[in-house]
Amino acid sequence: MAKQTDDREDLLRDGTAMPVRGRLWVDRAEVVIGFRSQGQLSLYWDQDPVFQFDESCRLRRVFIDSCRLKAENGKLVRLRQPHESIDRPVERLRMVTEPISADDEAAILQRLSDRLQQIDATLDRMMLAGDQTLLQTVGATPPEFARRVRAWIANWNRSMGVAGGPSA
Structure with missing residues (x-):
């Protein structure tokens, strides 16, 4: 993900890929929320974190603190590139998964919950004020x-x- 506004795409x-999408400001953060064709939501809080969900509102992918995670069997696992030996030929981009602790997963879910509460409160204030x-x-x-977002x-x-998996 690009770290500077000039380097990133305008979502x-x-x-x-998200036919219904919107942008709002929560505090000083640019938040983009989009719905894919089957209702799957993607949430971009500036450049980091990013949360993606399946059509049943279950978390399937996360980019947080510059770390990529995916859902696997109802748990989040970290994705990382393996360290390749100099002697080995370069292969296609391969990712290995590593489990994360229950505490780390709980912290990520709490951070997500906090962000969603901020979005909900911001949208509520906008609607009450009649100012969109x-x-x-x-x-x-x-x-x-x-x-729809609320x-x-x-x-x-x-x-x-x-989710059970990243594309489930």
Whole structure:
């Protein structure tokens, strides 16, 4: 992920894999939320963290603190590139998985929950004030988008689950 605004793509403009998407500011963070065709949500909090979910609101991929994780059998595992020997020929990009501790997973889920609460509160304030000027959307009006995101957050709060796999 690009660390500078100039280096990254504009997800609101270019995120065509998410036909319904929106951008808002939470405190000083740019937050982009998008829904894929089957309802899977992707959440980009500036450049880090990024959370991606399946159609059942279960977490399937995470990029957090410059670390990539994926869901595997209902748990998060870290993805990393193996250290290759100089003597070995270069292979296609390979990733190995390593388990993370239950405490680390709980901390990630808590951080996600905190972010979702911030988004929900921000959207609630916007809707109550009748001011959606800070909410830019594609594929839905700002009020429709805000209602959809808030409903999705309510569903996630009931389950808070991790998917069986990254594409499950």
